[in-house]
Amino acid sequence: MNQLAQIDEALVLWLNAFVGRSALLDSVMEALVSDYLVPVLSSLVLLGLWFSGTSDAERYRNQLVTLTGGIAVGFANALVTMANLLTFRNRPFVDLDINLYFYAPTDSSFPANPASVGFAIATVVWVRHRRFGAALYVLASLWGLARVYAGVHYPTDIFAGAIVGVIAALLAAALVQRLAFIPRHVFKAFRAVYIA
Amino acid sequence: MLSAFLIDYIAWVFVSTLCVIQLAAARSGLWGILYARRWPRATMGVSTLVIPAVVLWYFMTGERNQPDTGLGLDANIQAFWFAVSAAAAANVTLVVTSVINHRWGKHHGWDCRSGEAPPSGITWLSRTTFFHAIRARIAHSRRSSPKSSGG
Numbered sequence: 001m002n003q004l005a006q007i008d009e010a011l012v013l014w015l016n017a018f019v020g021r022s023a024l025l026d027s028v029m030e031a032l033v034s035d036y037l038v039p040v041l042s043s044l045v046l047l048g049l050w051f052s053g054t055s056d057a058e059r060y061r062n063q064l065v066t067l068t069g070g071i072a073v074g075f076a077n078a079l080v081t082m083a084n085l086l087t088f089r090n091r092p093f094v095d096l097d098i099n100l101y102f103y104a105p106t107d108s109s110f111p112a113n114p115a116s117v118g119f120a121i122a123t124v125v126w127v128r129h130r131r132f133g134a135a136l137y138v139l140a141s142l143w144g145l146a147r148v149y150a151g152v153h154y155p156t157d158i159f160a161g162a163i164v165g166v167i168a169a170l171l172a173a174a175l176v177q178r179l180a181f182i183p184r185h186v187f188k189a190f191r192a193v194y195i196a
Numbered sequence: 197m198l199s200a201f202l203i204d205y206i207a208w209v210f211v212s213t214l215c216v217i218q219l220a221a222a223r224s225g226l227w228g229i230l231y232a233r234r235w236p237r238a239t240m241g242v243s244t245l246v247i248p249a250v251v252l253w254y255f256m257t258g259e260r261n262q263p264d265t266g267l268g269l270d271a272n273i274q275a276f277w278f279a280v281s282a283a284a285a286a287n288v289t290l291v292v293t294s295v296i297n298h299r300w301g302k303h304h305g306w307d308c309r310s311g312e313a314p315p316s317g318i319t320w321l322s323r324t325t326f327f328h329a330i331r332a333r334i335a336h337s338r339r340s341s342p343k344s345s346g347g
Contacts, residue, residue: 051220103263191317
């Protein structure tokens, strides 16, 4: 465990050392690390899927992906909250000499909530749409990388957050499949007023 | 009172949602909800360019990495305003395209006198507009309600 912690710290310090070396890199990371870029882009993909499809059956499957994505985000947040009740880890900027490139969050570093949300949506989409899902996985990974670059998470926080996200996605998919009659009826009502 | 930060966020999501809906509609053949029904490829091209442009605008016109204890938005508030902005953009799209495509949308092929229910679902918006579709649904409901069956 000690060795893992040392590797974790070494990676954060190595990546964070790039802060300030390139204005372009810093600008890109500043956008990627944001609380808004990846969530908004991921949500827009889910929204686009709601309207996508050339047949009723395809559209229904896409709309189920949108619904499952929303549920997966809820589950991911819940799982991270539960994990935070059991364990608290200081952020890297608290314990290390870090060039902090973000505001200073006060909640636990482990597991990384952004990674859990990003990977939850990516997993849900990937099951049905490999290309969109792969793009969202890349986006979620870049978000995680930016968080380490900025000094607000350790790499293991991101890795754990990703696992939480995938679990949340699988739970959401299982729930939607088990209770399939609910979206079937709700979407039928939405279709009557042409919003599904 | 909405802060400038929040207004920028709402504007970003609103414009992006307009573009995403146009992109999805053009790809899926939902001609009734396209602003430029005759130019679906141009619609896809413009939407694909505007989405990253709006992202650039958002991140280059202000310091966006603010804590939610300050100017920033916490996750729940962000989700709420995303939903509000996206719903507004969707509604604007449905209303405006219903007006723009009004004449085209009349020829949707469903006859209210046939007694059959109009098609349901967004798929019908490939042949008509949202307003025509809702109107058809209301007309059918009125015809098939107990009062209208005479007696």
